[in-house]
Amino acid sequence: MECVFGLVGNGFALVxxxxxxxxxxxxxxxxxxxIMILDSHKLLxxxxxxxxxxxxxxxxxxxxxxxxxRNGIPLTTAAAxxxxxxxxxxALRKSPYFVNILLAGYxxxxxxxxxxxxxxATLHKIEKGAFGYGSYFSxxxxxxxxxxxxxxxxxxxxxxxxxxxxxxxxVVAPPNFVIKIVDKDGAREYAWRxxxxxxxxxxxxxx
Amino acid sequence: MSIFEYNGxxxxxxxxxxxxxIASDRRLGVQLQTIATxxxxxxxIHDKLYIGLSGLATDAQTxxxxxxxxxxxxxxxxxxxxKPETFANLVSAILYEKRFGPYFCQPVIAGLGDxxxxxxxxxxxIGAKELAKDFVVAGTASESLYGACESMYKPDMxxxxxxxxxIYKHKVLDIFGPFTKPLHPSNPTEKRKKFMxxxxxxxxxxxxxxxxx
Numbered sequence: 202m203e204c205v206f207g208l209v210g211n212g213f214a215l216v217x218x219x220x221x222x223x224x225x226x227x228x229x230x231x232x233x234x235x236i237m238i239l240d241s242h243k244l245l246x247x248x249x250x251x252x253x254x255x256x257x258x259x260x261x262x263x264x265x266x267x268x269x270x271r272n273g274i275p276l277t278t279a280a281a282x283x284x285x286x287x288x289x290x291x292a293l294r295k296s297p298y299f300v301n302i303l304l305a306g307y308x309x310x311x312x313x314x315x316x317x318x319x320x321x322a323t324l325h326k327i328e329k330g331a332f333g334y335g336s337y338f339s340x341x342x343x344x345x346x347x348x349x350x351x352x353x354x355x356x357x358x359x360x361x362x363x364x365x366x367x368x369x370x371x372v373v374a375p376p377n378f379v380i381k382i383v384d385k386d387g388a389r390e391y392a393w394r395x396x397x398x399x400x401x402x403x404x405x406x407x408x
Numbered sequence: 409m410s411i412f413e414y415n416g417x418x419x420x421x422x423x424x425x426x427x428x429x430i431a432s433d434r435r436l437g438v439q440l441q442t443i444a445t446x447x448x449x450x451x452x453i454h455d456k457l458y459i460g461l462s463g464l465a466t467d468a469q470t471x472x473x474x475x476x477x478x479x480x481x482x483x484x485x486x487x488x489x490x491k492p493e494t495f496a497n498l499v500s501a502i503l504y505e506k507r508f509g510p511y512f513c514q515p516v517i518a519g520l521g522d523x524x525x526x527x528x529x530x531x532x533x534i535g536a537k538e539l540a541k542d543f544v545v546a547g548t549a550s551e552s553l554y555g556a557c558e559s560m561y562k563p564d565m566x567x568x569x570x571x572x573x574x575i576y577k578h579k580v581l582d583i584f585g586p587f588t589k590p591l592h593p594s595n596p597t598e599k600r601k602k603f604m605x606x607x608x609x610x611x612x613x614x615x616x617x618x619x620x621x
Contacts, residue, residue, distance in 0.1 A: 286469070290469075290470050293466070317443060317444070319438070321466045322466040322469075323415065323465040323466045324466075324469060325436055325443065325444050325447055325465075330444075336441070337441070340441075
């Protein structure tokens with residue numbers, strides 16, 4: 202029931218992910234961040250097997266950082282996407298990672314871009330994409346309302362429409378979502394959309 | 409659903425008079441759901457050699473990368489481009505290397521050989537070559553394409569893109585507008601002619617491809 206989706210707008214790219222960590226029928230936590238900030242101008246939204254997700258995305262993040270240390274310049278989004286695909290493809294016939302990835306980035310020369318990567322290492326550059334059961338709803342909403350060159354406000358409005366659809370139509374819909382954005386000023390968290398907040402800690406009772 | 413039908417693909421190559429055409433659909437799907445309508449399946453190896461890869465998209469991408477790498481090495485060593493016949497043998501060998509853990513791809517190879525004679529061939533996922541003088545097809549829509557080709561093919565057509573697009577007009581399955589490269593010896597550049605728009609199926613705006621069911 203993990204929902205990750207993303208889209209490219211005018212000079213920015215957005216990635217949205219649900220934030221529940223689920224184990225069978227139990228929700229461990231509702232504020233799990235599934236969108237990793239790879240480097241200053243890249244976001245990696247991942248969904249799938251939770252162990253694989255954390256291990257693989259951290260591995261990619263550290264290798265992207267290593268490249269920057271070794272070579273003095275950061276990887277482009279396309280290079281990072283192809284590197285990630287290479288790692289997934291190499292592992293595919295040994296011990297595959299069950300992680301689906303949306304990699305969003307901003308390059309000075311080419312602008313914003315979004316890459317779709319299946320768990321079997323299918324790589325494709327897209328304008329809008331989604332994974333999981335939520336994709337049936339978010340892709341349809343995006344097909345209807347998306348146009349290229351959307352402003353941030355229009356894109357967030359569309360994202361909210363998608364979240365409303367997922368919440369109202371998906372049977373085991375995740376309650377909370379996180380939205381992260383990457384543009385020329387860098388990759389950062391944009392907002393949370395919470396419908397279930399953790400209760401504030403109770404004051405300590407005196408004995 | 410078989411692993412060959414996971415992403416969905418349709419490929420066709422046809423020989424005309426001193427020319428060939430290779431066409432593919434551009435849909436990338438995950439079983440019933442459509443992810444993209446601009447996925448590339450035909451790759452250029454050199455000016456007179458194209459390979460289309462149907463089947464599982466990830467294996468098609470990996471295989472293309474390996475083949476392109478091997479061809480670049482060949483160019484460095486031999487200081488010339490590979491002939492299509494040679495390239496077909498290379499593809500066949502690379503596929504058979506993985507005989508007991510194969511790439512889930514069916515390649516379609518099309519090129520101009522010696523004296524610009526058109527060459528097409530296809531092979532199965534473990535490298536069994538199938539040379540043809542007229543047309544080859546591959547992918548999930550291969551049965552329909554075989555039928556359409558058999559009924560409409562004529563030898564020595566002046567520009568075989570006409571036949572390719574006409575065939576696509578009658579295709580119902582996962583076609584989103586062919587990417588046809590007509591190759592004539594005097595004009596080895598990729599062309600997507602405007603009039604083809606009238607023959608191409610309009611891209612369907614559906615996310616779930618239920619035409620099979």
